Amino acid sequence: MKVKELVLSMLGWAALAIVSLGLAGLVGFLFIRGLPALNLRLLFGSTPAWDALLALRPVWDGIWPAAAGTLSLLAVTMVLVLVPGIACGVYLACFASPRERDWIGECVDVLAGIPSIVMGLFGLELIILLRRTFLPRGTTCLLLAAACLAILVLPVLVTATRSAVEALPRSLTLTADALGLSRAQAVRHLLLPAAGPGILGGVILVMGRAMEDTAVIMLTGAVANAGLPAGLTAKFEALPFKIYYTAAQYTSSEELARGFGTALLLLILSWTLILSARVLQRRLARRWEGVA
Amino acid sequence: MSLTGRKPSEGARGPLLLRALALSVSGLLGTVIAFILLSGVEALVRGQGLGLLGAAWNPAGGKFGILTMIQCSLLLAFSSLCLGWFLSLGCCCALNGLAPRWAARGLLGLLTMMTAVPTVVYGFAAVFLLVPLIRDALGGTGFCWLTAGLLLALQGVPTMTFVMDGAVRSLAAETRLTATALGLSPVQHLSRVVLPLASRSLLSAAVLGLGRAVGDALLPTMLAGNAIRFAHSPLDSMRTLTAHISLVLSSDIGGGEHLSLLLAGALLLTFCAVFSLLARRLSQRARGARL
Structure with missing residues (x-):
């Protein structure tokens, strides 16, 4: 019976070819069309760079407002998500009883599977509810979008933190016990610093997720023209909303070229983030290699 | 101080602050899920007479049925999953002994890069590359089930491959020595020993991929054409549940369109929650079977 082996190796090579060609086609196309547009003019348009950076003059034909919007969205999201996410991950890894671990783990898993558009809908419903009750003048806004994004990426951070701490060798905990450290002391002074690079890697992954997500923000306050x-x-x-909007509503070839430039910029930013996350996580793995 | 050296206030369960944070996080997550589900139920109750679960979408006539979108969502998800799952299986085999080492390393790097490509970038590139290709080659507008399905399959490959790879890699390492001693070639080792052993993980990867495919909003919105009707051929344009939510920015709060959004959201959540719980069970059982 050679058929099974033949089919499997054909499948393997075909998959290898299709996936690499598909990705190379899409990314190559993006580079060819986007590279010419990728320069300072893409960011600031005809406004002088310093004036735009200092917000002295508005930028009309550049993507600086979108970039600044994404940066502030990221900042607010990270402020909201960091403490609860890392705390929950550490708790699950070090302190939770088996029942709690099952129960919270299940909750985190379900939430990790929630489509981001549903989270956007949640934000929309939340603000409608608030308008009916406490905040009659509330609208969708940066804070709402950041809060929904934070909930969306929370499970990712919890899982990353938890696995970074659980990947530490058992001997560390044993040593801490032998030295008479309490569990909390061991976590604060030994496990957390040791797992630091891994947790940081998780944080960077989460930043990537929050930066690229479009479905949440399009329902919770992102608009095409808002300025800074x-x-x-x-x-x-x-940025992601700008790309989405350009694909559907572009009116001129300059706008389209700017769209390609923006897409390329976002892609490069995402790749930078994931590469640095990988480097950090690999450093953690290598550091404890061979330690039981 | 007790014998174990722990201060009584800290106990075995960790500092109070940490515990409170962890519990409030899980409480928050639970509340969000409950909120979405309850909104869906409320929509069903208040939308009686609007035919919310029917096939007719006719806002002027007061009919807001989302059955067509449910069909389109499921069709699109299952079709892209079929393609994507086989691609992932192929990639996983290529990573584990089928391809030479340099090719496997390259593929691993490629897949890692793919996990970071923003969905909106995939969609943008496809609108200007794949859509014209399909329009010229097969006719129609190019914004159709086929285009969205292809992209969705490609997008799902890295996640599924990494799930499969996790199980296959360790199983292959455990059995390689025996298999080689029995005279099996690397391909035979994979097809006769490792893949049958890893079947639960392969299934769990499929379930996970299904959840992702059902829940993706941008690719269907940007590429599938958004016509509200049942899709019959791969060149038909379709609107999925996710695209419906992202497109209808209705201002009539409490009206039929709005209620259909709420129901769509709750349905999506239910699908995805069931899928991720199922995937969790499957992978847990796979792990248990090996120990």
């Missing part, structure tokens, strides 16, 4: 983000309760622009 004006505050937590204002609408904002964002």
